[in-house]
Amino acid sequence: MALRKFFQADIHEALVIEQQVHVAPWSLETFKTCFESGYLGWALEMDGRVAGFVIVSLRAEECHILNLCVARTHQHQGWGRKLLEEALGHATQKGAAIVYLEVRRTNSAAIALYRKMKFLEVGERKDYYPTPAGQEDALIFAKSLVKS
Secondary structure, three states: OEEEEOOHHHHHHHHHHHHHHOOOOOOHHHHHHHHHOOOEEEEEEEOOEEEEEEEEEEEOOEEEEEEEEEOHHHOOOOHHHHHHHHHHHHHHHOOOOEEEEEEEOOOHHHHHHHHHOOOEEEEEEEEEEEEOOEEEEEEEEEEEOOOO
16 A cells, blocks of 8 residues: 555545445545635545545645545555555644544544544534535534644
């Protein structure tokens, strides 16, 4: 498995992973908007195919993890952590002081990962995520990147 920059050419493979993994996957337009907005991303590549990715917004001293997704066949192997570590390392190098992310309240695997990586729950957003039955709350997590 190789970790590399996420390219616009990776979008179609990322869409397939999104549709397999997420209840409300990102659309092609959402991915295109990320590139147009200058957001950054990294991909996990296995046998020439994208197996996971992370997309971040990095502005001034703040980083926001917008999407972190690993194909089902590669989950629970530490790849989500590797992608997150790559994003955090880059944000730190670029001078970000804090990183934020939202996660579905029911996504216990992701929540466990964020807590292991010393993210702290700092709030919630009511009815943030769409679901087939309506809406679901998001938990907001943050992590300081400033060395104390």
